[in-house]
Amino acid sequence: MNILFVMKHRGNAGNTHAVANYMRVAPRYGHTVAMYGDPQPHLPHLKFSTDVRAFDRVAYLFESELYRIKPLREVALLATIPKRHRLIFDMDGMYNPVIELDGYDSNHCSETERARWIEYYDSLADRVAKPTLAPPNNQRVRAMIFYGYDPILEVDPASAPPKQYDILHVGHNWWRWREVAGSLLPAFRQIRDQVGEIGFIGAWWDKPPEEGPAAGPEEAFRSDPEVFRQLRIRTEAAVVYTDVVRTMSAARINIFTQRPVLHHLKHLTLKWFEIFYADTVPLLMLDEDLAVAVYGEAARELVLPGRVAQKLLDALRRPDHYRGVVEDVRRHLAAHYSYDRRFEELVAAMRN
Amino acid sequence: MKLLLVTSVDPWKRSVSSAHKWVEAGRVLGHEVAVYGEQHPDLPALPFTTDLSDVDIALFVVQVTADFPDMPYLARLLDGIPRERRVVVDLWGRFNDTIRLEHDFNHLEKLDGHLGWEWEDALGAVSGAILQPTLAPLRPNVRSFLFHGYDPISVVRPYRSAREAAAAWRAAGPAEKPYGVAYVGGNWQRWEQVRRFLEGYRPVRREVGRICLTGWHWDKRPDWAVQKGLMGVDTDPSLLAELDVEVRDGVRFDEVVGVTGKARFAPVFHRPLFRHLGFVTNRTFETFCADSLPVLMLPRDFVAALYGEAAVKLVPGDDLAGHLTDAMDRPEPYWDAVLQTRSHLARYHSFAQRFQELRALTAERAPSGAVR
Numbered sequence: 263m264n265i266l267f268v269m270k271h272r273g274n275a276g277n278t279h280a281v282a283n284y285m286r287v288a289p290r291y292g293h294t295v296a297m298y299g300d301p302q303p304h305l306p307h308l309k310f311s312t313d314v315r316a317f318d319r320v321a322y323l324f325e326s327e328l329y330r331i332k333p334l335r336e337v338a339l340l341a342t343i344p345k346r347h348r349l350i351f352d353m354d355g356m357y358n359p360v361i362e363l364d365g366y367d368s369n370h371c372s373e374t375e376r377a378r379w380i381e382y383y384d385s386l387a388d389r390v391a392k393p394t395l396a397p398p399n400n401q402r403v404r405a406m407i408f409y410g411y412d413p414i415l416e417v418d419p420a421s422a423p424p425k426q427y428d429i430l431h432v433g434h435n436w437w438r439w440r441e442v443a444g445s446l447l448p449a450f451r452q453i454r455d456q457v458g459e460i461g462f463i464g465a466w467w468d469k470p471p472e473e474g475p476a477a478g479p480e481e482a483f484r485s486d487p488e489v490f491r492q493l494r495i496r497t498e499a500a501v502v503y504t505d506v507v508r509t510m511s512a513a514r515i516n517i518f519t520q521r522p523v524l525h526h527l528k529h530l531t532l533k534w535f536e537i538f539y540a541d542t543v544p545l546l547m548l549d550e551d552l553a554v555a556v557y558g559e560a561a562r563e564l565v566l567p568g569r570v571a572q573k574l575l576d577a578l579r580r581p582d583h584y585r586g587v588v589e590d591v592r593r594h595l596a597a598h599y600s601y602d603r604r605f606e607e608l609v610a611a612m613r614n
Numbered sequence: 615m616k617l618l619l620v621t622s623v624d625p626w627k628r629s630v631s632s633a634h635k636w637v638e639a640g641r642v643l644g645h646e647v648a649v650y651g652e653q654h655p656d657l658p659a660l661p662f663t664t665d666l667s668d669v670d671i672a673l674f675v676v677q678v679t680a681d682f683p684d685m686p687y688l689a690r691l692l693d694g695i696p697r698e699r700r701v702v703v704d705l706w707g708r709f710n711d712t713i714r715l716e717h718d719f720n721h722l723e724k725l726d727g728h729l730g731w732e733w734e735d736a737l738g739a740v741s742g743a744i745l746q747p748t749l750a751p752l753r754p755n756v757r758s759f760l761f762h763g764y765d766p767i768s769v770v771r772p773y774r775s776a777r778e779a780a781a782a783w784r785a786a787g788p789a790e791k792p793y794g795v796a797y798v799g800g801n802w803q804r805w806e807q808v809r810r811f812l813e814g815y816r817p818v819r820r821e822v823g824r825i826c827l828t829g830w831h832w833d834k835r836p837d838w839a840v841q842k843g844l845m846g847v848d849t850d851p852s853l854l855a856e857l858d859v860e861v862r863d864g865v866r867f868d869e870v871v872g873v874t875g876k877a878r879f880a881p882v883f884h885r886p887l888f889r890h891l892g893f894v895t896n897r898t899f900e901t902f903c904a905d906s907l908p909v910l911m912l913p914r915d916f917v918a919a920l921y922g923e924a925a926v927k928l929v930p931g932d933d934l935a936g937h938l939t940d941a942m943d944r945p946e947p948y949w950d951a952v953l954q955t956r957s958h959l960a961r962y963h964s965f966a967q968r969f970q971e972l973r974a975l976t977a978e979r980a981p982s983g984a985v986r
Contacts (some may be wrong), residue, residue, distance in 0.1 A: 314735070333679045334728050334736040337688065341739035345693040386685030 263315060263609055264294040268331060268339070269323035270300055276532030277323055277353060278305070279503040280409050280418065283609065284468055285309050285468050285600045298339070304502070314342045319612045323351040348387040349611055351408060355527040357383055357390045357398070359404040366481065367437040367522040391611060396528040396557055406611060409532045410601035415507065415539045416592060422511040422541035427496075428458040428578060430470030431504060433533060435466040437521040438486040441547060447516065449570035456575060460495045463509060470507065510540035513590050517566070518548045523574075528552060535599065538592055543577045543584040558594035563587045604608060615645040615973065618667050620683065621675035623649055625656050627800065628677055629705065631867040632762045632896045634660055635699075638964030639765070650691060652681060666694035671976055674702045674740055675761065681724050682736070692740070699743040699937060701976060703761045707891045710735040710752055711742050717845040718803045718886040719793050724842055730945050743975065748892040749919055757975055764899040764959035764967045770875050771905045774824065776950035783878065783907070793860070794823025795905065798876030801831040802884035803846040807911055811881055813858055814934030819857060822938050826860040828873055833861045846885075874904035879938060881909040892916060899963060902956055907941055907948050909934075922958035927951035 267281050274284060281297060285308065289293040296311040298320075311337065320343045322329075330336060338538050355361070355369045356379045362368035370376040383390055384402075392398075393408040413558070429450075432441075450460060467485050471477035476545050501509050510516045518537050525548070537544040537607060545566050553561040553599070564587060577584045617640060633649060637660060648663040650672070664687065672695045675681060682688060707713065707720040709786045712730040713888040721730040727909065736954045737744055745759035749962035766772070773779035795815065797808070808827070815822065831839075831847050833853070855863060865873050874880045882901050889912070898920070908930045910917050917925050928951050930937030941948045961967075 315741070330685075332727060332732065333682060333684075334732040336685075337682050337692075338732070338739040340689050340692045341697070341736070344690065381686050385689040537885040 263319055263612060264296075265319045265321055265608070265612060266296055266298050266311065266319050266339075266343075267323055268298045268319040270325070270327075270329045271297070271299055271305065276409070276503070277325070277534070278308070278508070279536065280532050281323075282503070286522075287601045287605045289607070290602070291605065293605075297326060298335075299373065302535070307422035307504070311503060314339045316406060317343065319343065319347045319349070321349045321355060321608075321612075322386060323355060326354045326356070326377065330399055339578075340531055345386070347612070350383055350387045350390045351398055352383070352390050352392050353405075353408075353529070353606065354530075355392070355523055355529060357392070357403065358527065361523055361526065363522045366440055367529075368522050371479070376486065389611065391601060392527075392528045392529065394527055396551070399531075404611060406604075406607055407530055407599070408604065409530055409535050410604040411538065411592075411599040411600075412596035412601055413536045413592065413596045417507060417511045417539060417541040419541050423508060423516050425512060426459060427461045427513035429460045429515045429517065429574060430510065431461070431517045431519065432463045432499060432501075432510050432537075433519065434464040435462075435483055435485055437482050438519050439486075439525075441519055441522070443486065443489075445517075445547065445567065445570055447493065447559065448515070449574065450495070452571045454493055455574055457578060460493065461496040461513070462490070462495060463501065465475050465500045476551070490538065501601055507536055507539045510537060510542050514543050514573060514581065516540060516542045518544055525549070530556065535595060538549060538595055543588060545573055545579065557591045560587050560594065566590070615640075615670045615969070617647045617674055618644055618650050618666070618669045618672045618695070619647065619661070619825060620650045620672055620681070622678070622680040623654060623657060623660065625866045625868075626843065626864050627867075629675060629896055630657070630660075630761070631870065631900060633675070634867070635763060635765050635965050636968075639649065639763075639969065640693060641814065642958045643966060643969055645969065648673040649868060651687060655964050664690070666691065666696060669695055669699065671972065672700045673972070674737075674799070676702055676704050676708060676737065677706045678836075679728065689804060696869050697741060701743045701745065701972070702737050702741045702750060703745045703747065703759055704737060704756070705747055705761065705893070705895075707746065707887055707893060709746070710758060713890065715886040716806060717805075717848070718833065719846075720887055729807040730783045746891070747894045752891065757764060758822045759968075759971055759975060760894050760907075760963065761882050761893055762896045762899055764902060764956075764963045765965060766956070766960045768871060768900070768903040770871060771957065772956075773949070776946045776953055779949035779953065780945040783905075786878075791876060791878055792824075793826045793877035794819070795881065796826045796828065796874050797842065797883070798865065798874050799824070800829040801827075801847050801849055803887065804883050805846075805848045805850075806886075807883045809850065809853065811883075811934065812853060812910060814930070816857060816935075818935045818939050822859060823878065824858055826862060826877065827854075829864045844897055849948070849982070871900060871904045874901060875906050877906055879909050879941070880904055880906040883911050889916075890914065894920065899959060902952065902959055907945070907952060908955075909937070920963075920964075923957045924951045924954035924958065928955070 272278055285297045297307040299310045301310045358369055360370045360373055360376050390403050392405040394405050398405055466483045468487055469485035485599050516537055547566050549564055550565045553565050619633055623633055637647045648661040651662050653662045684689050710720055712721045744756045746756050749758055751758055763964045819876050830851055835847055835849055880901050908928050909930055914926055917929050
């Protein structure tokens with residue numbers, strides 16, 4: 263089976279990293295995976311193709327926009343690979359009713375907008391896959407975690423970079439501010455003098471995107487550089503997907519947050535997994551039950567909500583204990599989330 | 615036959631007139647013809663549909679990228695009609711190697727964002743039957759199908775004889791024919807030919823009468839062409855002013871024949887790419903419906919093959935001024951050529967003929983009984 267992924271080429275996005283793993287695993291099973299498009303100099307490890315006749319399946323991966331390829335290329339692709347051989351990955355929960363959480367994050371801004379997405383999906387493919395633990399809410403939908411865990415990518419402490427940060431958050435400021443401002447910053451303020459460097463690495467922590475409103479709602483990118491300055495929090499630009507884990511490894515603790523609407527939908531992202539490759543202690547802004555469902559029982563120890571300041575200090579003071587907890591979680595992930603298993607699921611979904 | 619035309623239609627441009635003719639002819643012949651998509655408010659006579667059931671042929675009439683429907687209609691169409699029932703008629707020569715002639719081209723990325731291979735992939739993926747509106751396609755895997763045609767019913771004044779036609783033409787006063795020459799069409803890849811026409815007409819302009827160019831961008835080169843460095847929409851306002859050429863904006867498709875008939879002469883120009891490929895356009899045929907003497911600014915062998923031998927009389931060759939003055943002095947032989955050509959067109963290039971040709975072309979590749 264030759265599978266072509268149609269998705270936005272973002273070297274600093276988790277989905278790109280996951281597809282890179284599918285490309286790596288596919289030949290073991292006699293399959294091929296590539297991303298649609300012309301080769302990208304900044305992504306030399308990825309296989310790209312525009313030769314649609316060389317593929318027999320296509321996977322569209324949509325986040326919060328309906329990514330389109332050029333019109334004539336779209337004609338060639340749709341005319342070559344029929345609907346029954348197309349699968350949509352609905353990464354940001356757009357194939358759902360309108361969900362708005364506390365007047366903040368939402369999957370759609372209106373019913374009209376939602377109808378446009380549903381019509382688009384329904385015309386494009388027979389099946390929609392969601393990277394979620396939640397059971398499907400529609401017979402066209404199947405749950406497929408999409409992301410995997412490969413122990414070989416775990417960073418050996420001996421080769422990890424020096425610990426530049428005590429606390430680090432790696433990820434873009436996309437619907438994160440309410441949680442950061444409401445839970446993390448008060449805790450940082452409480453313990454600021456007891457911890458070293460704190461950093462936020464990713465896009466839009468200093469300012470919203472230069473594209474302006476076209477990039478999304480203003481609220482999604484809200485930040486407060488003045489508060490960051492007061493709390494001596496450093497910000498750095500986003501890193502490409504190949505550097506994420508090494509970047510995380512430059513901190514004793516990495517904090518994991520998730521966009522509220524995805525958390526609500528129990529969607530997993532690559533960050534759920536790659537944070538455990540890093541030589542760090544991941545602390546999780548997740549519901550405990552959800553964390554345990556993915557990571558196993560050991561993860562209870564890593565959950566932050568309700569005890570952020572206490573947990574941060576404890577993890578900094580007892581690194582060996584937490585390293586043991588992380589090892590337990592890694593073993594669980596290795597046993598249950600290999601990319602080989604993910605790829606089998608992908609092929610099975612594509613065969614149906 | 616249930617025929618679905620897949621194309622973008624605009625009352626002001628491209629092949630909207632031919633689309634109407636296909637519908638009208640289909641109705642007479644007992645075929646159901648509709649354009650794919652939602653009803654266009656400015657084209658009430660053109661039926662639209664999104665119902666793909668029982669479609670015998672989906673004819674993709676391709677000129678520009680917008681001729682392919684947008685999503686979600688595109689996916690529904692391609693998934694709803696099997697490839698064997700899809701046919702592409704490539705009206706602008708996209709399914710060829712890239713061609714550059716004067717300032718003309720069949721692919722230009724800076725204009726529409728697409729390279730030659732993208733056109734080829736798209737058309738080839740849509741259908742195995744690629745047709746082009748020429749008597750002699752360049753590629754062996756492309757078939758000849760002119761698509762456009764001649765509709766005798768649309769002839770404004772169907773004279774019974776050349777004498778009657780010539781007399782009426784001579785007698786027409788300024789109210790009926792305010793111009794000596796009328797050309798209706800946009801300034802797209804035609805300026806060099808129009809300029810040469812103007813130079814040829816210059817010595818006889820007083821006798822022939824004023825020229826009117828009706829269409830977009832004759833008055834000045836548009837900003838978008840300047841920005842993109844496109845010379846195919848060039849013009850020369852000072853030459854137009856010197857020759858007192860009237861320039862008017864474009865008209866709707868259903869006004870073209872009437873506006874063309876406001877002059878004694880109606881030139882037919884084909885853009886360089888189309889001359890090279892031997893392509894026809896709607897105007898190739900429609901000009902013969904107007905009450906005007908066509909001036910065929912086309913190669914003689916092409917004219918003979920398409921319009922019939924009689925039409926060669928309407929080709930001015932190198933002496934445009936002589937041609938025009940001779941027609942002014944002795945219109946009857948020219949009208950005789952027009953009437954003979956109209957008969958030829960009615961016989962060989964009617965839309966009924968086009969239906970037969972399309973049926974024959976699709977029957978060659980479809981299982982028997984596929985097309986009703």
